[in-house]
Amino acid sequence: MISVDRVSKSYGSGDTAVHALENVSLNIAKGEIFGVVGQSGAGKSTLIRTINSLERPDSGTVTVDGADISRLKGAALRSARHNIGMIFQHFNLLSSRTVQSNVELSLEITGMDRGARRKRVAEILELVGLEGKAAAYPAQLSGGQKQRVGIARALASKPSVLLSDEATSALDPETTRQILDLIRELSRELGLTVMLITHEMDVVKRICDSAAVMSQGRILEQGTVEGLLTTKKSLLGQALFQLGEIPKNGNTIIEITFNGVTADRPVIAQLARTHGIDVGILGAAIETIHGRQTGRTRLELPGQREIVTAAIEDLRNQGLFVEVIGC
Numbered sequence: 001m002i003s004v005d006r007v008s009k010s011y012g013s014g015d016t017a018v019h020a021l022e023n024v025s026l027n028i029a030k031g032e033i034f035g036v037v038g039q040s041g042a043g044k045s046t047l048i049r050t051i052n053s054l055e056r057p058d059s060g061t062v063t064v065d066g067a068d069i070s071r072l073k074g075a076a077l078r079s080a081r082h083n084i085g086m087i088f089q090h091f092n093l094l095s096s097r098t099v100q101s102n103v104e105l106s107l108e109i110t111g112m113d114r115g116a117r118r119k120r121v122a123e124i125l126e127l128v129g130l131e132g133k134a135a136a137y138p139a140q141l142s143g144g145q146k147q148r149v150g151i152a153r154a155l156a157s158k159p160s161v162l163l164s165d166e167a168t169s170a171l172d173p174e175t176t177r178q179i180l181d182l183i184r185e186l187s188r189e190l191g192l193t194v195m196l197i198t199h200e201m202d203v204v205k206r207i208c209d210s211a212a213v214m215s216q217g218r219i220l221e222q223g224t225v226e227g228l229l230t231t232k233k234s235l236l237g238q239a240l241f242q243l244g245e246i247p248k249n250g251n252t253i254i255e256i257t258f259n260g261v262t263a264d265r266p267v268i269a270q271l272a273r274t275h276g277i278d279v280g281i282l283g284a285a286i287e288t289i290h291g292r293q294t295g296r297t298r299l300e301l302p303g304q305r306e307i308v309t310a311a312i313e314d315l316r317n318q319g320l321f322v323e324v325i326g327c
């Protein structure tokens with residue numbers, strides 16, 4: 001649905017040039033929720049702006065729903081842009097207009113008649129949980145309600161793509177969860193493809209199917225969230241699963257990676273029972289992602305080397321990924 005192919009974009013020239021994007025490639029499938037994470041200045045906003053064509057890449061191609069958006073002009077570009085909705089950190093609502101009027105504005109531009117606009121606004125406000133709020137002004141709404149208006153406005157013209165630029169960064173944790181859940185529901189219900197940029201790893205964990213980590217204009221890694229989280233060397237995995245120092249006391253220290261299938265098995269109890277090992281849990285970072293458990297646990301296995309080796313072998317034979325990280 002969205003394909004970014006070897007896109008580069010610099011600002012300025014010569015020694016002072018800033019390479020905001022360097023040879024960036026990614027593919028987002030229809031209906032997928034794709035997160036882009038990275039520190040400030042990583043190039044996330046530039047990337048999102050090349051996707052809605054607010055920026056033209058210096059080289060490379062951006063295709064959205066089959067349209068080469070990096071090269072379109074005039075009416076063709078305007079039409080391709082109608083297929084892309086966008087939501088923002090600070091909502092960007094017009095304070096002098098009601099909720100109804102804010103949402104309707106995006107439909108006026110498409111030339112839809114007044115009756116059809118009213119009907120569509122009522123529909124979309126219900127979808128985002130704002131029925132009864134059509135006559136309210138932005139100042140009368142909570143942050144979460146304002147973002148719901150932002151989402152309604154972005155989706156009013158039935159785009160197939162939603163771009164989110166730090167849409168939950170100004171919201172408290174509970175409201176963030178509600179808005180993320182709403183985006184996920186809408187994506188599933190409407191078959192909407194979502195690309196969201198964020199500096200919050202938790203956002204990725206909560207709703208994304210796939211993610212890319214950016215730094216200094218480059219993509220450092222990308223893949224499915226489950227894949228990234230269970231890959232030990234993954235930056236995303238490390239950021240989410242911080243298990244602290246490895247003790248050096250002569251005991252064997254292992255890490256078990258759970259990949260969604262095995263996490264609900266009583267692995268540790270079984271290890272203690274079957275092999276008579278007095279297992280110590282040094283840390284665990286298990287998350288439920290899309291209803292499946294994913295993560296790592298760090299265990300200390302005291303006792304005779306042969307018994308511990310046999311126990312590790314046993315875990316591996318159960319299909320678990322086990323690494324010995326200290327002994």
Ligand SMILES: Nc1ncnc2c1ncn2[C@@H]1O[C@H](COP(=O)(O)OP(=O)(O)OP(=O)(O)O)[C@@H](O)[C@H]1O
Nearest residue numbers: 011018019020038039040041042043044045046047
């Ligand atoms: N219009 C511009 N002119 C000059 N430099 C720019 C422009 N827009 C972005 N940059 C530079 O490009 C780099 C990438 O910026 P960008 O805004 O894409 O990063 P970001 O990851 O979105 O950061 P943030 O999270 O702070 O918004 C930065 O070094 C920034 O200073």
